[in-house]
Amino acid sequence: MTNRERFIRTLRCEKIGGQVPTFELVFFLTMEAFGQVHPSHRYYAQWNQMSAGEKKLHMKNMAQLYIDTAQRYGHSAIFIHPNPEGFENTQWLLEEIRDISGNEYYIMMHGDTTQKIPGGNNMMEFSVRMYEEPETLHEESKKKMERLLALAEKLDSHGHLLDGFALCSDYCFNVNPFFSPEQFDEFIVPYLKETIAEYRRMGYYTIKHSDGNILPVLKQIAACNPHAIHSLDPQGGVSIPRVREIIGDDICLIGNVNCGLLQTGTDEECCADVLRALNEGMAKQRGYIFSTSNCVYTGMPLRRYEMMLKIWREKGRYPF
Secondary structure, rough: OOOHHHHHHHHHHOOEEEOOOOOOOOOHHHHHHOOOOOOOOOOOOOOHHOHHHHHHHHHHHHHHHHHHHHHOOOOOOOEEEOOOOOOOHHHHHHHHHHHHHOOEEEEEEOOOOOOOOOOOHHHHHHHHHHHHOOHHHHHHHHHHHHHHHHHHHHHHHHHOOEEEEEOOOEEEEOEEOOOOOOHHHHHHHHHHHHHHHHHHHOOOEEEOOOOOOOHHHHHHHHHHHOEEEEEEEEEEOOHHHHHHHHOOOOOOOEEEEEEHHHHHOOHHHHHHHHHHHHHHOOOOOOOEEEEEOOOOOOOOOOOHHHHHHHHHHHHHHEEO
8 A cells, every 4th residue: 555545545534454554644854854944934025036947846755755754754644834825836846745655645735624722822812702702803813714624625626636624714722712612503513614614515525623722622623523533642641541431442543642741851761651652543453543743843843853764663453
């Protein structure tokens, strides 16, 4: 099987045998690993002034960097960050990746239509609006959903270059969700459920991401029928056995390696946590994708991530 096929079968919670798939929502350490700035950190203020040749070189370079990252670190999937934005540039990037790598990798991008935890500068304002202006929040969510679903349809009509979407709106702090269960039902669930249903109708897979303690709203998330849930944040008190206890075995789980420990813990603590995540994730012999509990972010030592993957290569294998 290709990496893409193994990833998709795991999203479907089918048994695959052999190496547990792995990937990261973002691998930001491209400068340290490859001597190149990550595509999402590149500043293209002069994109429209570039010649066609310059644009082609930039796009091919970004596509190759995504592929090089997947190849070096054994990732089965590539999460793209379109830059510059716009449909034509997104399609171009996807075509470049497919031209170079064929169907070897599962390819996804961000596609969440739901509200998320507001920033600190407008958290109070947003909280007041939930009580005083709920209809305006619903209108914003409807418009965002319509826009992103139209983009998904357009991408699909130009060739099935994309396999799925990662829905990356964060709902939770480490202690509790920002939204009460009742607010979650009102402001999140209708749009999350419809978005996932529409993506499924188009043939896309969905991975629902949220950091923090998702346990109080986990049943509501699962009822929206995503193929997978990421990131199972141990810093938010989320454990794989507890998640399985709440939602069962038929939704794929992704993550749970404590990224905070990878940055600040001892080598011994990191190794123990990696083994714990692998053992708990692999316990059902299906439906688990190995990753950190967030992403490989700037500031995390590359050595620690490579240490994590060394354990994965040695211990992260199902019996055939």
